[in-house]
Amino acid sequence: MHISKLFIPLLKETPSEAKIKSHQLMLRAGMIKQSSTGIYSWLPLGFKIMKKIEQIVREEQDKIGAQELLMPTIQSAEIWKESGRYEDYGEEMLRIKDRQGKELLYGPTNEELITEIFRASIKSYKSLPQILYHIQWKFRDELRPRFGVMRCKEFFMKDAYSFDLSDEKAKISYNKMFFAYLNTFKRLGLTAIPMAAETGPIGGDLSHEFVILADTGESKIYSDKRIFDIDITSHNDSEKSIKDLRKKYDEYYAVTDDKFRKEDFEKKVKKENQLMTKGIEVGHIFYFGDKYSKPLKCSVDLQDGKKIDVKMGSYGIGVSRLVGAIIEAKFNNNIMKWPESVSPFDVALIPSLQKNDKSNLLKAEKIYKSLKESNIDVLIDDTDEHLSAKFKKFDLIGIPYQIIIGTKSTNDKFEFKEVNGKTETLSLSEIKDKLLKKRNLN
Amino acid sequence: MHISKLFIPLLKETPSEAKIKSHQLMLRAGMIKQSSTGIYSWLPLGFKIMKKIEQIVREEQDKIGAQELLMPTIQSAEIWKESGRYEDYGEEMLRIKDRQGKELLYGPTNEELITEIFRASIKSYKSLPQILYHIQWKFRDELRPRFGVMRCKEFFMKDAYSFDLSDEKAKISYNKMFFAYLNTFKRLGLTAIPMAAETGPIGGDLSHEFVILADTGESKIYSDKRIFDIDITSHNDSEKSIKDLRKKYDEYYAVTDDKFRKEDFEKKVKKENQLMTKGIEVGHIFYFGDKYSKPLKCSVDLQDGKKIDVKMGSYGIGVSRLVGAIIEAKFNNNIMKWPESVSPFDVALIPSLQKNDKSNLLKAEKIYKSLKESNIDVLIDDTDEHLSAKFKKFDLIGIPYQIIIGTKSTNDKFEFKEVNGKTETLSLSEIKDKLLKKRNLN
Numbered sequence: 060m061h062i063s064k065l066f067i068p069l070l071k072e073t074p075s076e077a078k079i080k081s082h083q084l085m086l087r088a089g090m091i092k093q094s095s096t097g098i099y100s101w102l103p104l105g106f107k108i109m110k111k112i113e114q115i116v117r118e119e120q121d122k123i124g125a126q127e128l129l130m131p132t133i134q135s136a137e138i139w140k141e142s143g144r145y146e147d148y149g150e151e152m153l154r155i156k157d158r159q160g161k162e163l164l165y166g167p168t169n170e171e172l173i174t175e176i177f178r179a180s181i182k183s184y185k186s187l188p189q190i191l192y193h194i195q196w197k198f199r200d201e202l203r204p205r206f207g208v209m210r211c212k213e214f215f216m217k218d219a220y221s222f223d224l225s226d227e228k229a230k231i232s233y234n235k236m237f238f239a240y241l242n243t244f245k246r247l248g249l250t251a252i253p254m255a256a257e258t259g260p261i262g263g264d265l266s267h268e269f270v271i272l273a274d275t276g277e278s279k280i281y282s283d284k285r286i287f288d289i290d291i292t293s294h295n296d297s298e299k300s301i302k303d304l305r306k307k308y309d310e311y312y313a314v315t316d317d318k319f320r321k322e323d324f325e326k327k328v329k330k331e332n333q334l335m336t337k338g339i340e341v342g343h344i345f346y347f348g349d350k351y352s353k354p355l356k357c358s359v360d361l362q363d364g365k366k367i368d369v370k371m372g373s374y375g376i377g378v379s380r381l382v383g384a385i386i387e388a389k390f391n392n393n394i395m396k397w398p399e400s401v402s403p404f405d406v407a408l409i410p411s412l413q414k415n416d417k418s419n420l421l422k423a424e425k426i427y428k429s430l431k432e433s434n435i436d437v438l439i440d441d442t443d444e445h446l447s448a449k450f451k452k453f454d455l456i457g458i459p460y461q462i463i464i465g466t467k468s469t470n471d472k473f474e475f476k477e478v479n480g481k482t483e484t485l486s487l488s489e490i491k492d493k494l495l496k497k498r499n500l501n
Numbered sequence: 502m503h504i505s506k507l508f509i510p511l512l513k514e515t516p517s518e519a520k521i522k523s524h525q526l527m528l529r530a531g532m533i534k535q536s537s538t539g540i541y542s543w544l545p546l547g548f549k550i551m552k553k554i555e556q557i558v559r560e561e562q563d564k565i566g567a568q569e570l571l572m573p574t575i576q577s578a579e580i581w582k583e584s585g586r587y588e589d590y591g592e593e594m595l596r597i598k599d600r601q602g603k604e605l606l607y608g609p610t611n612e613e614l615i616t617e618i619f620r621a622s623i624k625s626y627k628s629l630p631q632i633l634y635h636i637q638w639k640f641r642d643e644l645r646p647r648f649g650v651m652r653c654k655e656f657f658m659k660d661a662y663s664f665d666l667s668d669e670k671a672k673i674s675y676n677k678m679f680f681a682y683l684n685t686f687k688r689l690g691l692t693a694i695p696m697a698a699e700t701g702p703i704g705g706d707l708s709h710e711f712v713i714l715a716d717t718g719e720s721k722i723y724s725d726k727r728i729f730d731i732d733i734t735s736h737n738d739s740e741k742s743i744k745d746l747r748k749k750y751d752e753y754y755a756v757t758d759d760k761f762r763k764e765d766f767e768k769k770v771k772k773e774n775q776l777m778t779k780g781i782e783v784g785h786i787f788y789f790g791d792k793y794s795k796p797l798k799c800s801v802d803l804q805d806g807k808k809i810d811v812k813m814g815s816y817g818i819g820v821s822r823l824v825g826a827i828i829e830a831k832f833n834n835n836i837m838k839w840p841e842s843v844s845p846f847d848v849a850l851i852p853s854l855q856k857n858d859k860s861n862l863l864k865a866e867k868i869y870k871s872l873k874e875s876n877i878d879v880l881i882d883d884t885d886e887h888l889s890a891k892f893k894k895f896d897l898i899g900i901p902y903q904i905i906i907g908t909k910s911t912n913d914k915f916e917f918k919e920v921n922g923k924t925e926t927l928s929l930s931e932i933k934d935k936l937l938k939k940r941n942l943n
Contacts (some may be wrong), residue, residue, distance in 0.1 A: 068622035
């Protein structure tokens with residue numbers, strides 16, 4: 060893509076309404092545009108990044124055998140009355156009446172609807188276990204939306220639901236999802252820590268928030284810092300391996316404010332391992348048994364002819380929120396560096412252009428063509444701005460690698476820079492090898 | 502995928518509410534489930550097909566240089582008041598008030614919002630032309646939704662918008678889209694004919710509906726049947742080639758009811774070439790100049806310092822609707838055959854299972870594994886139903902190729918059937934070659 064053609068309305072100044080760095084960057088880099096309070100359009104750059112995140116989330120769900128479907132954004136109020144949540148949910152639920160006066164709502168979550176789909180479709184124990192998920196827009200009528208996509212009204216989310224015959228079996232589904240989440244966040248370039256969270260009246264140990272560290276996070280975190288060193292790559296998706304992995308995490312103390320107790324922290328974590336910091340919640344997994352299946356009468360026939368309410372869990376990842384969360388984690392000293400797996404382009408191609416001298420541009424266009432032929436997604440800066448202005452722009456765009464066609468490049472060797480890393484002088488084929496290798500690792 | 506694990510609630514009977522065959526098939530094959538009047542959930546089978554259609558639509562938009570972004574589903578009423586359409590639009594617009602009483606709506610279309618994005622982002626003639634598109638859920642509060650996804654309330658649509666400096670330049674954008682549409686429908690296995698449509702007060706020849714033939718279609722079509730023989734593959738995306746292609750289409754008479762005049766038809770089309778039939782509209786492209794840019798003050802600076810309202814066109818494809826439209830065109834004699842490009846699986850693997858004899862299943866599982874290793878997406882029927890019941894099921898699922906492990910298969914040769922086509926006895930590697938070749942053509 061040529062930057063002169065890219066629809067990327069960059070802002071020179073940081074808009075005053077943006078209080079945190081992800082919101083600032085997303086507006087300045089032309090990733091989003093607010094259309095009304097707490098509701099955003101995703102412009103090409105932001106959209107491309109969000110789609111890459113969505114695809115990684117999807118692949119990791121598919122890997123554990125979850126099946127994708129899609130529930131609509133607009134739901135009938137009826138099933139929410141059946142579950143008892145219609146009145147309870149509060150004003151954050153966007154309630155709608157259609158032209159015939161029927162009560163509808165914009166789904167803030169989908170426990171009711173998925174339960175209704177399941178009960179209409181599955182009748183026998185033989186069809187269980189099942190994990191179903193979708194990635195869909197949701198709406199919460201926040202009174203004070205803020206922080207850009209981190210706390211907005213219309214947001215993009217993956218929510219999965221598991222269906223099992225017993226608490227014991229449900230634990231297997233839960234653990235699979237636990238594993239999928241760790242892999243998902245790892246592929247997104249994030250270190251997310253599963254933190255024991257409130258389970259409500261059900262109890263047990265089947266509720267975790269996945270939190271990434273960021274100074275601007277809204278959650279306080281208290282943990283044993285060794286939890287960050289757990290290596291998930293030595294585990295596979297077998298029941299036993301995942302169970303072992305969970306055990307490793309359970310060994311280390313890690314909680315957010317609501318579960319924090321000073322005495323426990325002091326007792327369980329040695330002084331030198333204590334980590335008190337802030338984080339951002341990027342996922343939540345939660346087992347709730349028959350909380351919805353019971354009132355909604357979602358049961359299956361057992362082998363002996365009896366019926367049993369299915370046991371359910373729900374598993375969320377905020378996909379649009381993750382775009383902001385990754386920025387909070389990776390945007391430092393005014394320089395953004397996207398993890399390669401979600402970067403909007405593989406590499407930036409930045410020729411230094413002098414007036415009346417098109418030679419660098421011609422050289423860059425040749426490289427551009429060659430990279431495209433190798434299936435490398437490259438953004439070329441074909442504008443006649445000064446090199447310093449170009450660099451500032453790319454600090455915002457955050458592509459992790461740059462090829463700079465300036466004084467340090469010769470005819471067949473080019474300046475190749477990793478953002479926040481080293482600069483080398485490489486031939487085009489060396490550059491290609493490097494980029495393709497990086498990509499294969501993701 | 503094993504069919505025993507697939508979330509595919511098949512129905513034995515045709516639900517009485519389904520009046521047309523696409524609606525009937527989609528319910529019977531477990532592709533969709535109605536959640537409330539005119540609002541559907543897309544179950545895994547239907548979802549997968551819709552996603553493939555979406556991806557083809559996307560790729561053809563990208564090929565002509567259109568850039569993808571995403572506008573939200575919920576819009577503020579304000580810009581619709583600016584354009585003057587808020588009152589005009591009628592009751593099909595789902596109007597919403599949030600908790601603070603602010604007037605919102607669920608976008609039925611996006612001319613206003615895209616114009617607002619464009620005017621805030623682009624200031625100079627240098628940035629034109631531009632084509633922006635998104636693929637998003639839309640809502641129309643139909644009084645009497647019917648025919649399943651063909652006329653429902655919440656639907657998935659690609660809409661693109663072009664921005665140019667003059668009517669003359671806009672024609673180039675329009676023609677590009679005309680070309681993209683022909684290619685899109687061709688890849689979807691459809692013959693879509695562009696039919697001159699009403700242009701409204703603007704006039705000119707820049708409004709086309711793309712219609713596919715189907716007995717159940719809602720539009721009457723009058724055409725010279727030779728228009729179906731135009732070969733688009735001999736054209737490329739250069740301005741001249743597309744112009745020539747448009748000329749070819751313009752040569753033949755082809756209109757829907759609203760433009761039909763008997764005298765013209767008789768005069769322009771020889772008796773033996775006259776075709777009167779029915780069709781389904783699957784796309785609409787339309788140039789409307791400054792209809793929205795003027796009231797919304799979307800202008801750019803010209804080189805001489807003057808300002809000009811940008812000239813816009815809009816280009817829609819009903820993505821969810823296409824799922825139904827393809828069925829209307831391809832579901833005949835109770836047998837569905839998806840075009841390979843959008844089929845939910847590449848091939849069905851159907852072993853005949855006898856009680857107490859697992860040999861065919863074991864054989865099938867081996868083939869399954871081998872196909873998966875070659876990246877062929879296969880659905881294996883591992884249930885113990887009779888072969889005849891299995892065939893009935895696959896008549897609904899519509900996968901175009903079947904490998905049948907029964908009496909006609911030996912140890913290393915297998916019955917390979919093309920739905921509605923011939924049956925051969927082939928080795929596994931011959932089958933793979935065939936399937937991979939088919940895929941590469943799409």
